[in-house]
Amino acid sequence: MVLGSGFYVLSFHENDKLNISKGLNKMSKDVSLGKTFFAGIWDSNPVLRLLLGMCPTLAVTAAVKPALTMGLSVVFVLLFSNIVVSLLRHQLKPHLRILMFTLTIATAVTIADLYLKAFMPEMSASLGPYIPLIIVNCIIIGRAEACASKNGLIVSIIDALGMGAGFTITLCVLAAIREVLATGNIFEITVMPGSFTPWAAMGMPVGAFITLGLILGAVNIISKKTA
């Protein structure tokens, strides 16, 4: 993991270091395809374990719909970049590889952005700059470096799908909690009783930070119990 939180591990707390190193160890040990896929969802979940891709996680989770759109866009970009990097891995010059990753990702993001603008213009407008910001999402460049540039096509595809699924599920869970508490609805369908008073703060930045903090705390408790 050259870019992203890998460097920041230096200044992280013991708890986080333990989680991150556990996640990374699991990744390198896993060989079977099924394990590679499920590693991305729990053991080395990009958001909850590796602390990657925090910006979109916090920014688009005020409601489930944008969170799902964001998650699926990231799955597409991750798949595209992992396939291209995996196919080109023998031609890569070491000192140029980061540049090559970035350009591949930027191309994929441009495709995703144009697709959203054409077919879901309202969603594209409400997501604003966060779709183009997938370019600097550490998850994608991290997977290109840690997995796709070392493994064959099949493993890279499964890895992209697993990591993408882990990211999308995390986003949707966070968004569901926030949307229910902020508006009483989920997917714009009312689920809470009429007497429920919406918590306006949940729709604001403060709700995003605190909910994610508490979810990380819960994940720490669960992983300690199961360890």
Add this chain to the structure above:
Amino acid sequence: MPTPVAAGVNSWFLNKFELERLEMDTLQTLLLGFIGIVLVNNLVLTKFLGICPFLGVSGRLDMAFGMGLAVTFVVTLAGTLTWIIDHVFLIGTSLEVMRYLCFILVIAGAVQLVEMYLRKFFPALYESFGIFLPLITTNCAILGLCLFVNLWGIDNLLEAVVLSVGAGIGFTLAICIMAGIRENLELADVPECLQGAPITLITAGVLTLAFMGFAGMIR
């Protein structure tokens, strides 16, 4: 229902429109834009940009300040260069599709240039920035600012430069406040499962509440 993100963008457009209607003079526009991006639309605390270094490098105040300075430097350069490239080359030749590719290349190039320049002429400063400089390429605050300048339709160079500097100062402010709080948090009795990243996120949440007080300050 519009998301908060969309509401933020819309309110900025309204502000711009109102400013034009009132025919305020340029200096006032620049000043309001500057205060707006430092406090009201702070990239870290209201737009969630640059969260990775915000969480990772905010452990000690001196490191946080170094990171803030490096980001301010690069974001000023990148914001100015991308505005020029966007308006001189891309819009002129209808190549807007290439925008994201160009932006990320400019940012990576700017970081590389800054790194080479500092290593040659200010070795002491280069040593103290250390690992932060190459990391800045993947800092979302930089690309985010370039995209926001484009999204808000800033059509004069001076305003783009002022916004870029403001974004860097806003980032420095946020990360330094956070580092100060975290240095004191070391002495606090935090539940074991919340130590590390979780408590940092919760602290950041409380900090955004404080910054919400600035919302509506600029109309």
